Amino acid sequence: MIPGTWIVRPTEPVPYDLASDLMHDLAERRADDLIPDVLILLEHPPVYTGGRRSDPAHMLWPEERMRARGAALRLADRGGSFTFHGPGQLVGYPIMRLDSRLDVIPHLRRMEEVAIRTGADLGLSLGRDERQTGVWAGPAKVCAIGVRLSAAKVTLHGFGLNCSTDLSWFDAIVPCGLPDRSVTSLSRVAGRTISVAEVAPLVERHAAEVFGSALVPAPTDIADAFAAPARAAER
Amino acid sequence: MTTSITMPQLGETVLEGTIIRWLKQVGDTVAADEPLFEISTDKVDTEIPSPAAGTLSAILVPEGETVSVGTELATIDDGARGAGDTASDAGATSDAGTTAAVTTTPPGADGSKPPTTDGTGTTRSAGTAPRRVPVSTPARGGPRSSILSPIVRKMAAEHGVNLGKVTGSGAGGRITKGDIEAYLASEPPAATAPKLRVVSPADGAREEIVPVSHIRKRIAEHMHESVQTSARAWSMVDVDLENVALLREREKQAFRDREGAALTYMPFVARAVCEALLEYPQVNAELRGDDLVLHRYVNLGIAVAYAEGLIVPVIADADSMNLVGLARAIGDIASRARAKQLSPDEVHGATFTITNPGPFGSIMSVPIINQPNTAILSLDAVEKRPVVVDDAIAIRHRVYLSMSWDHRVIDGALASRFLARVKASLETWDFAEDLGR
Numbered sequence: 231m232i233p234g235t236w237i238v239r240p241t242e243p244v245p246y247d248l249a250s251d252l253m254h255d256l257a258e259r260r261a262d263d264l265i266p267d268v269l270i271l272l273e274h275p276p277v278y279t280g281g282r283r284s285d286p287a288h289m290l291w292p293e294e295r296m297r298a299r300g301a302a303l304r305l306a307d308r309g310g311s312f313t314f315h316g317p318g319q320l321v322g323y324p325i326m327r328l329d330s331r332l333d334v335i336p337h338l339r340r341m342e343e344v345a346i347r348t349g350a351d352l353g354l355s356l357g358r359d360e361r362q363t364g365v366w367a368g369p370a371k372v373c374a375i376g377v378r379l380s381a382a383k384v385t386l387h388g389f390g391l392n393c394s395t396d397l398s399w400f401d402a403i404v405p406c407g408l409p410d411r412s413v414t415s416l417s418r419v420a421g422r423t424i425s426v427a428e429v430a431p432l433v434e435r436h437a438a439e440v441f442g443s444a445l446v447p448a449p450t451d452i453a454d455a456f457a458a459p460a461r462a463a464e465r
Numbered sequence: 466m467t468t469s470i471t472m473p474q475l476g477e478t479v480l481e482g483t484i485i486r487w488l489k490q491v492g493d494t495v496a497a498d499e500p501l502f503e504i505s506t507d508k509v510d511t512e513i514p515s516p517a518a519g520t521l522s523a524i525l526v527p528e529g530e531t532v533s534v535g536t537e538l539a540t541i542d543d544g545a546r547g548a549g550d551t552a553s554d555a556g557a558t559s560d561a562g563t564t565a566a567v568t569t570t571p572p573g574a575d576g577s578k579p580p581t582t583d584g585t586g587t588t589r590s591a592g593t594a595p596r597r598v599p600v601s602t603p604a605r606g607g608p609r610s611s612i613l614s615p616i617v618r619k620m621a622a623e624h625g626v627n628l629g630k631v632t633g634s635g636a637g638g639r640i641t642k643g644d645i646e647a648y649l650a651s652e653p654p655a656a657t658a659p660k661l662r663v664v665s666p667a668d669g670a671r672e673e674i675v676p677v678s679h680i681r682k683r684i685a686e687h688m689h690e691s692v693q694t695s696a697r698a699w700s701m702v703d704v705d706l707e708n709v710a711l712l713r714e715r716e717k718q719a720f721r722d723r724e725g726a727a728l729t730y731m732p733f734v735a736r737a738v739c740e741a742l743l744e745y746p747q748v749n750a751e752l753r754g755d756d757l758v759l760h761r762y763v764n765l766g767i768a769v770a771y772a773e774g775l776i777v778p779v780i781a782d783a784d785s786m787n788l789v790g791l792a793r794a795i796g797d798i799a800s801r802a803r804a805k806q807l808s809p810d811e812v813h814g815a816t817f818t819i820t821n822p823g824p825f826g827s828i829m830s831v832p833i834i835n836q837p838n839t840a841i842l843s844l845d846a847v848e849k850r851p852v853v854v855d856d857a858i859a860i861r862h863r864v865y866l867s868m869s870w871d872h873r874v875i876d877g878a879l880a881s882r883f884l885a886r887v888k889a890s891l892e893t894w895d896f897a898e899d900l901g902r
């Protein structure tokens with residue numbers, strides 16, 4: 231194992247397509263051992279995403295209505311059903327090479343553990359559901375998880391932790407395909423506003439512990455690539 | 466030598482997975498460790514690498530199917546025969562579930578991994594790349610960021626674009642999709658690659674575009690080829706199954722208790738057909754060039770419907786079996802066909818085929834001949850019908866047995882005699898003896 235995991239933490243929201251491209255590129259480079267594991271922590275502009283096996287019936291609004299509200303719709307090459315990413319949600323993409331394909335389920339559990347410990351720091355009691363991957367505050371899901379494992383055993387995609395997400399975005403879908411369960415955010419559970427900026431350092435700390443690897447900043451050209459839209463706007 | 470690809474284990478408690486995509490088609494060449502298919506479990510989509518190099522010789526589980534761990538999914542043939550081969554033995558179990566099948570070659574260890582092009586336009590391969598990069602080493606890049614999106618890389622590869630000639634307009638000189646498009650517009654057109662159609666699950670669509678599954682394509686080819694090849698003609702007889710029905714009624718409970726399966730009409734018909742085929746070998750034959758090959762044995766194909774289509778497992782040497790043996794064999798292959806647990810050998814080599822649309826309510830059918838057979842028989846629904854028996858109207862169990870036959874080999878008189886023989890056997894044989902009673 232290469233000591234240390236690169237952390238990429240763009241300050242501006244990263245469009246889903248760009249993040250997806252870069253994530254896949256990094257995963258290929260990780261597969262070839264050209265780079266160490268990478269943890270990407272970011273926010274997306276509003277976007278609905280589904281896995282390849284997502285049930286179209288779980289999309290309650292037509293795409294036009296999503297677009298009219300300012301959200302894109304994308305199909306992603308990950309497991310799991312439809313979800314929403316947007317402002318106020320901390321998205322984590324651990325690009326990590328696993329020793330064994332069997333380690334992918336423990337990988338899901340590790341992501342859950344990061345969110346649970348983060349919640350504990352904030353005084354919130356979050357937990358797992360034995361049958362449903364994700365992190366829950368009572369009956370409501372606060373952190374959604376969906377991943378892809380490449381042929382070279384590198385993980386892609388990851389988790390979305392609702393910090394101060396406007397939960398009405400989730401009206402458009404049946405989140406994670408579970409009609410009888412609802413979605414919540416850390417802010418709603420805590421009864422105060424908990425921002426992504428407040429949560430991100432906690433997630434970084436717990437990710438280092440749970441994944442067992444110190445986080446070191448990624449080289450600047452990688453960080454710059456994620457900042458491309460912000461730079462373009464400045465020009 | 467053939468390598469069997471099985472559904473790998475993806476977690477200690479994960480017992481099944483869904484094939485979401487085959488990344489190779491039958492006949493494609495596959496390198497060891499090249500991604501071969503994708504499977505989906507609850508929250509994880511997983512790309513599975515090929516455990517061996519060779520040609521993908523069969524896909525046994527189509528996209529969209531969910532099967533349990535260990536189910537055979539495909540076979541890879543390395544073209545070599547005999548011992549001394551490094552490929553794994555077919556059917557062996559997966560090594561702790563870490564790969565699709567038996568052997569695992571470390572990435573690039575056999576040098577077969579195709580080289581990929583990175584952002585600097587140079588070629589790297591796993592064999593020459595350093596396996597460990599110190600943390601402090603920045604990503605390679607030089608003046609341009611080395612990060613390149615897969616779309617850009619794919620476009621460049623498809624159009625044969627030398628990336629060194631493309632000016633990047635993105636951050637840090639990153640080449641964007643637009644840059645490639647602009648470059649292509651300024652260059653003479655290269656051969657265009659086929660476009661992929663993306664199916665979006667938009668609501669309210671009046672048409673749905675569904676990719677044709679691999680198995681559907683194979684069925685389509687097979688059926689079309691048969692119709693183009695054979696001179697199909699058709700005959701039908703109306704058979705009285707009253708005696709069979711009475712026997713079946715009397716014996717079905719004992720049979721179920723003993724065999725754990727229902728006693729259907731199929732083994733009775735199969736038994737009568739096998740006997741008649743030995744008597745009329747042209748119906749159990751194959752036209753091979755200028756020769757007619759008459760089989761003196763019966764490998765009986767049974768068409769089995771399942772969710773994705775149709776498969777014809779074969780009962781080898783069915784003519785050597787009695788009624789109970791046939792009933793067991795039919796039950797066995799039908800259940801394994803639906804569970805997709807047939808070996809490739811079991812779906813080849815039929816000399817005659819019976820199809821059985823009866824359970825779905827059809828009363829007569831004109832099936833397409835299963836090439837290279839010369840005929841196919843359809844067992845439709847057995848019904849109680851009013852018929853004239855000894856100048857009186859009686860209610861009897863009756864069935865139409867239809868046969869499509871190849872007029873290149875068989876004439877109407879022969880087809881009719883064959884069917885008459887099957888009819889006579891079903892109406893007059895004492896099957897009780899065959900049931901061991």
